[in-house]
Amino acid sequence: MENRIKKVVVVGGGTAGWMSAALLRKVLGAQMAIELVESDAIGIIGVGEATIPPIQNVNNVLGLDEAEFLRETRATIKLAIRFENWRVPGESYYHTFGAPGRSQAFCQFHHYWNRARQSGYQSNLWEYDLNYLCAEAGKFARMQVKDPIWEMPYAYHFDSGLYGAYLRKYSEQHGVIRTEGLIEQVGIHPESGHVETLTLKNGRRVNGDFFIDCSGMRGLLIQQHLGTGYEDWIHWLPCDRAMAVPSQRFEKTLPFTRSIAHTAGWQWRIPLQHRNGNGLVYSSNHYSDDEAASILLSNLDSEALGEPKIIPFRTGRARKQWNRNVVAVGLSSGFLEPLESTSIYLIQSAIVRLLHLFPHAGVTPELVAEYNRQSQTEYELIRDFIILHYHVNERDDSQFWRDLRNMDIPDRLSQRLQLFRANGGLFQDQLDIFKDSSWLQVMLGQGIVPRDYHPLADNLTDVQLRESLEKIKKIKREPLPQMPEHDQFLEMYCRVKAG
Ligand SMILES: Cc1cc2nc3c(=O)[nH]c(=O)nc-3n(C[C@H](O)[C@H](O)[C@H](O)COP(=O)(O)OP(=O)(O)OC[C@H]3O[C@@H](n4cnc5c(N)ncnc54)[C@H](O)[C@@H]3O)c2cc1C
Known part of the structure; x- marks a missing residue:
């Protein structure tokens, strides 16, 4: 077949x-x-x-051994993100990878919780979530369970340099050719506009079909040579700079990421086996780089290892x-x-x-259009989820937060907020990586409490409802006493499998 792709060239060797x-x-x-x-x-x-839990699919497709992966990338387990100071200073909530309670076909757990709350039974929704319970207790075990009530999805924190090196080793072992060199020229076909050749500083030419x-x-390629153009979202997400610095390993490795809001940005703390990753994401309209450095360095858990x-x-x-x-x-x-x-x-x-839409007999406009449609929607859905954290805030300590609270937001996000505020309704877009439980946790965590709940939650009497909630809370906690500390788990799992 004439247009069949025989060679793919990947430009860049980062993650x-x-x-x-x-x-x-x-x-x-082959x-x-x-x-x-x-x-x-x-x-x-x-x-x-x-990372987030779907990273496990990558590992599974590649056939990686989890213990080896943890060892090679100095990874730790991530069960959640703890958002600190986001709604108001001094308060925190978790966005876990789990889901509260037990799922029901037509009426989600939080409607029962909300009904109980409205009838005077106060309980923390996260108490019904095993990810939260383990994150708080600093514990972890791989749950192999039949009952989904104890499912505990997780992801990893890893050293990005080591991760790249690990995937490089894998790729080269499986036949990927690596070429070292600075690309200086890009040859484009005059009629089709397709990229054909890369010319490296040492004069070598690398040809490809795709x-x-x-x-x-x-x-x-996409911008400098094809001039594709860029859609800017700074009016919704005003942070435009980050400052990163590693610090010494903290005594106890938390199984979650910390995200700590400041007056014009936020800071991450990521625990690895050998060090912590830290960084500040900020708006350069509000902080100079010197101010940012001072905020970052004065808010570390341990000694910085180098300059930001x-x-x-x-x-x-x-x-x-595409x-x-x-x-x-x-x-x-x-x-x-x-x-x-x-x-x-x-x-x-x-x-x-790309693999789903991979061209058979050459690139066609239909494949390109479908790929771009899906990519755009996926990006916008994540963008909206991130805007949610900033927009729904009650902070009054800086203009940054007041402006974000008062800004116009994308329509789809506005509809989601209205629905949830009214009766706790959530809807799932097929291309949204964040499921109902994620939206629920962040909306509640940022301070939205639905006015009403789903009518099915009225099927139980007050007493039945409370008993049922107490029972679920108890069941969720059951695995906890047998679980090792997160550090113990890492030690046992990596060492045993290395055996
Ligand atoms: C502050 C910050 C924090 C982040 N934190 C997270 C996080 O916690 N989780 C997460 O999922 N993502 C995070 N990301 C995103 C993550 O870092 C990237 O998605 C990931 O590292 C992939 O980067 P990349 O491979 O696209 O680019 P890069 O790592 O920049 O790699 C680019 C590659 O292209 C090569 N290259 C460029 N020009 C040429 C040329 N002319 N010739 C030859 N080679 C060339 C370079 O040598 C390099 O190998 C973060 C990003 C930032 C900025």
Whole structure:
């Protein structure tokens, strides 16, 4: 077949480049050659350490051994994110990967909880969530359960440099060719506008039929050579800079990420086996870099290991994430701040989407249009979820938070908020990685309490309802006493499997 893709070239060897190369190789097999070009002189962004549970699908597809993966990337377990000071200073809530209570076909658990609350029975919704209970207790075990009530989804915190190196080793072992070199010229076909050749500083030429642009924020192919254009979302998400610094390992490794709001941004704390990752995401209209450094360094749990690194960014997305014969994956495709650890997930999802829509007899407009439609929706849904954290706040200590509270928000988010405020209603968009339980936790955590609940919650009497809630709370706690501390788990699991 004349237009059949025989060779894919991946531009860039950061998390996006190596994850793309590994997944494409694994799924497409030896059908086509895969070459990855990266430049040590440019290097990688070197942040991106917190993930969400779908990362386990990547590991499963690649056939990675979990204990080895934890060892190689110095990873820890992530059960949740704790949001501190977001609604008001001094208060915190969790967004866990779990779900409260027991799920019902037509009436979600929180409607029963809300009805009980309205009849005077006060309880914390998170007390019905095993992820929360373990996060608070600093415990973890892999739950192999038949009853979904004890399901405990989890993700990882890992060292991004080690993760890239691990995927590189995997990819090279499976036949991906790595070429070191700085790309200086890009050859484009005069009629089709397709990228054909990369010319490296040392004069070497790399040809390909299809290109994955993983060149990071510079968007070497998608922006610099194809001029795709960028949609800016700074009017909804005004933070435009980050400052990152590692610090010494903290005595006890928490099984969750901390996200601590400040007067014009927020700070992350990510526990790894050998150190902590820290950073401040902030608005340069409100903090100078010196102020940001002072806030970051005076709010560390342990001693800093080096100087803070400044990373400017532009929130938004490439107008087309697939243009001609180039698909942008990773930071070249857009940027959403790491509040909900979604960038690495977006890499995974982009590659899975590409694999579903992979061209057989050449790139067609239909494939490109469908890919771009899905990518746009997925990005916008995550964007809305992030805006939610900022917009629904009751902080009165800075103009930053007041402006965010008073701004106009995207229509879809506005509808979600109205529905939830009215009767606790939630709706799931197929392309939304965040399920009902995520929206529920963040909306409640940011201070929205629904006025009403679903009528099915009236099927129980007050007494039956309270008894049922107490029972669920008790059942949820049952696995806790047998569980090891998170650090004990890491030690036992990694060592035993290494045996
Ligand atoms: C502050 C911050 C915190 C983050 N935290 C998280 C998080 O907690 N969780 C999460 O999921 N994501 C997070 N991210 C996002 C995450 O870091 C990225 O999604 C991930 O690292 C992928 O980056 P990349 O591979 O697209 O780009 P990069 O790491 O920048 O890699 C770009 C590659 O392209 C190569 N390259 C570029 N130009 C050329 C050229 N001319 N010739 C040859 N090679 C070239 C470079 O050498 C490099 O190998 C964060 C991002 C930021 C900015």
